Amino acid sequence: MSSKVPPLTLPLRIAMIGSGAVSRHHFPAFRDRPGVIRLSAICEKNPQAASAFAAQFPYPVPIFGELDDLLEKAQVDAALVVLPHNLHFPVASKLVAEGIPVLVEKPLTCSLEEARALKKLSSETGVQIVAVRTGFVKDDQGSLWRPAFNLHRSSSPLLRGPDHVW
Numbered sequence: 001m002s003s004k005v006p007p008l009t010l011p012l013r014i015a016m017i018g019s020g021a022v023s024r025h026h027f028p029a030f031r032d033r034p035g036v037i038r039l040s041a042i043c044e045k046n047p048q049a050a051s052a053f054a055a056q057f058p059y060p061v062p063i064f065g066e067l068d069d070l071l072e073k074a075q076v077d078a079a080l081v082v083l084p085h086n087l088h089f090p091v092a093s094k095l096v097a098e099g100i101p102v103l104v105e106k107p108l109t110c111s112l113e114e115a116r117a118l119k120k121l122s123s124e125t126g127v128q129i130v131a132v133r134t135g136f137v138k139d140d141q142g143s144l145w146r147p148a149f150n151l152h153r154s155s156s157p158l159l160r161g162p163d164h165v166w
């Protein structure tokens with residue numbers, strides 16, 4: 001089956017779904033690789049949390065309270081799911097079904113059945129899902145993501161950027 005993932009140009013436009021405590025661990029990746037990734041939107045129920053996170057960036061970041069609204073209006077190449085556990089499966093499923101590769105904070109899902117359903121959806125669509133515990137993927141400089149994404153580079157269309165920084 002062919003992938004729904006469109007050709008990508010840098011910087012990748014990343015949506016942050018949930019901007020609570022753990023989201024801050026992703027900030028250094030954006031700060032350190034501005035030519036590679038750009039925060040293109042935040043989906044967050046708590047406007048104060050979203051505004052505080054967005055305020056760290058040197059460019060305006062659109063904030064949405066509903067995922068459907070973000071999907072309709074924002075430009076997104078990939079998404080970070082940093083939500084309470086019970087929302088990982090429904091939100092990741094929706095994103096993947098929309099053709100958007102996702103990085104989901106641990107745990108991937110709340111049950112094996114949900115994990116299997118996500119794997120099936122990923123296989124059927126060709127859209128990548130990565131589960132990660134950010135605390136375990138710091139590189140020597142303290143930046144996040146690089147090791148986790150390296151593990152998946154060979155198979156992920158998301159990671160085949162021109163300079164392979166991830």
Ligand SMILES: NC(=O)c1ccc[n+]([C@@H]2O[C@H](COP(=O)([O-])OP(=O)(O)OC[C@H]3O[C@@H](n4cnc5c(N)ncnc54)[C@H](O)[C@@H]3O)[C@@H](O)[C@H]2O)c1
Pocket residue numbers: 017018019020021022023043044045046049065067082083084085087105106107132133134135136
């Ligand atoms: N990577 C790590 O090392 C690590 C460590 C701890 C926790 N986690 C995982 O990260 C995830 C997030 O944890 P956290 O501590 O940041 O939680 P948090 O409660 O601080 O943040 C979650 C955010 O999601 C928002 N939210 C809730 N429902 C929403 C919805 N329907 N739409 C949009 N936003 C919504 C909340 O308002 C909140 O700001 C959890 O699954 C947790 O297990 C990862």
